[in-house]
Amino acid sequence: MSKTRKKKIVVVDDEQLIGTALHEALLHWQFDAKVYHDGVQAMSDLKNEPCDIVLTDVRMPNLTGMDILEKVKESAPETGVIMMTAYGTVDSAVEAMKKGAYDYITKPFSLDEIKICIDRYFKSKDLEEENQTLKQALQDKYSLESFVGQNAKILEMFKSLEIAFESDASVFISSENGTGKELIASAIHYNSPRKAKPFLKINCASIPENLFESQLFGHEKGAFTGATRTLKGVFEEADDGTLLLDEITEMPTHLQAKFLRVLQEGEFTRVGSNQTIKTDVRIIATSNGDVNKAIEEGRFRQDLFFRLNVISVAIPPLRERKDDIPLLCKHFVEKYSEKYSKSIVGIDKDALKQIQSYDWPGNVRELENLIQRSVLSCKDSTEIGLEHIQNHFPEATLLSDRESKSLLSHDISIEEMEKKLIETTLKRHNNHKTRTAEILGVTLKTLRNKIVQYGFEKKNN
Numbered sequence: 001m002s003k004t005r006k007k008k009i010v011v012v013d014d015e016q017l018i019g020t021a022l023h024e025a026l027l028h029w030q031f032d033a034k035v036y037h038d039g040v041q042a043m044s045d046l047k048n049e050p051c052d053i054v055l056t057d058v059r060m061p062n063l064t065g066m067d068i069l070e071k072v073k074e075s076a077p078e079t080g081v082i083m084m085t086a087y088g089t090v091d092s093a094v095e096a097m098k099k100g101a102y103d104y105i106t107k108p109f110s111l112d113e114i115k116i117c118i119d120r121y122f123k124s125k126d127l128e129e130e131n132q133t134l135k136q137a138l139q140d141k142y143s144l145e146s147f148v149g150q151n152a153k154i155l156e157m158f159k160s161l162e163i164a165f166e167s168d169a170s171v172f173i174s175s176e177n178g179t180g181k182e183l184i185a186s187a188i189h190y191n192s193p194r195k196a197k198p199f200l201k202i203n204c205a206s207i208p209e210n211l212f213e214s215q216l217f218g219h220e221k222g223a224f225t226g227a228t229r230t231l232k233g234v235f236e237e238a239d240d241g242t243l244l245l246d247e248i249t250e251m252p253t254h255l256q257a258k259f260l261r262v263l264q265e266g267e268f269t270r271v272g273s274n275q276t277i278k279t280d281v282r283i284i285a286t287s288n289g290d291v292n293k294a295i296e297e298g299r300f301r302q303d304l305f306f307r308l309n310v311i312s313v314a315i316p317p318l319r320e321r322k323d324d325i326p327l328l329c330k331h332f333v334e335k336y337s338e339k340y341s342k343s344i345v346g347i348d349k350d351a352l353k354q355i356q357s358y359d360w361p362g363n364v365r366e367l368e369n370l371i372q373r374s375v376l377s378c379k380d381s382t383e384i385g386l387e388h389i390q391n392h393f394p395e396a397t398l399l400s401d402r403e404s405k406s407l408l409s410h411d412i413s414i415e416e417m418e419k420k421l422i423e424t425t426l427k428r429h430n431n432h433k434t435r436t437a438e439i440l441g442v443t444l445k446t447l448r449n450k451i452v453q454y455g456f457e458k459k460n461n
């Protein structure tokens with residue numbers, strides 16, 4: 001609702017005097033006010049003319065305050081209802097609050113009390129709206145659009161996400177570090193029916209083993225040394241929402257059975273308590289290693305994996321979708337240009353070529369960091385060039401690029417070209433001869449001979 005519009009308050013009270021006094025006070029406080037002495041007429045007018053607050057007496061002939069509350073909550077749930085009650089009817093006012101009334105005021109009341117109550121209502125309404133806006137902003141941030149990529153494998157993954165958005169089943173995301181697991185997990189939560197509920201994350205690799213159980217399930221005061229007060233665990237905090245468990249295979253083995261039981265039965269106990277607590281939490285688990293290996297080695301329960309892997313999402317590493325690199329670069333250049341209030345035009349051809357020839361072991365995070373630093377060091381209104389990114393790449397990779405540029409910039413013999421090619425490939429692969437031979441498509445013996453021929457090493461070395 002617009003903040004400039006006068007707020008409208010409707011008073012329903014069969015006592016003429018109270019109605020008149022309130023009417024005057026409300027007008028004086030700059031509200032748009034209307035008073036009814038009969039609930040039936042009030043309700044019929046409210047159908048056509050909604051208002052912000054209904055201030056209603058509890059005990060009235062014809063329609064009671066309770067009837068009014070029910071009707072208003074049904075036809076205009078956005079409207080706040082405040083009950084005015086005589087001393088003897090406080091019980092029904094409390095009952096009314098359970099049914100959705102905002103508050104109640106006991107008669108006789110001062111006008112100040114009414115004003116405070118009304119102000120409090122509008123303040124909480126503003127906060128609610130602000131929260132809604134913030135939540136919407138979060139949802140936009142974590143919409144799938146913020147995951148940049150058009151590679152065929154990514155489009156395939158988007159399809160499996162559609163199922164994850166609609167279903168309530170557990171999701172298992174497996175992929176290397178920095179590929180966007182958290183981004184995808186957030187998109188799943190904020191596109192699911194649980195979006196308005198909590199989204200909590202914990203990283204199983206970073207919790208000390210002795211605190212793990214209490215972090216998950218909470219503990220009672222005095223459950224162990226240092227437990228000075230009762231604490232809720234993430235399972236309780238994330239009730240009705242989603243819990244992201246990063247690096248799930250790092251969960252201590254003795255806790256995996258309890259965790260599985262919680263998933264199956266939807267209840268758990270805090271450490272140091274026998275009381276079961278019901279929970280309804282959707283789980284998204286991630287792993288950046290080899291889950292099968294962890295299962296084979298007995299570090300991770302297979303039955304738990306089956307329970308978690310109902311919907312499985314695999315994000316391909318960046319080196320397997322290099323066609324997405326230009327898009328990602330553009331995205332990050334824009335993101336950091338905005339953040340640092342700069343207008344970086346883009347990335348020049350040579351720099352982009354260098355970026356595309358690299359393997360990106362740290363995946364999108366590594367690329368994002370590089371672009372962030374480049375935007376910072378790049379002069380305003382210019383392009384990111386090789387000079388901004390050079391330091392990022394291992395010597396060998398960079399050499400290959402410089403070499404290839406200089407090789408092509410003047411005439412050279414095939415022999416010279418071959419020499420440079422072998423030298424560069426060897427450097428790039430830390431002098432690993434078998435791999436270099438494989439890459440160059442020659443036998444190991446041929447490579448060895450060439451190495452001696454070009455004087456990189458002496459024979460039998």
Ligand SMILES: Nc1ncnc2c1ncn2[C@@H]1O[C@H](COP(=O)(O)OP(=O)(O)OP(=O)(O)O)[C@@H](O)[C@H]1O
Binds near residue numbers: 147180
């Ligand atoms: N496809 C993408 N589009 C845009 N940004 C991305 C993409 N993938 C990853 N990012 C960005 O890269 C960074 C790392 O992503 P994220 O934290 O989601 O990865 P992760 O797989 O959870 O990493 P880790 O394994 O280290 O926990 C974040 O800043 C994220 O916004």
Ligand SMILES: [Mg+2]
Binds near residue numbers: 182246
């Ligand atoms: Mg992560």
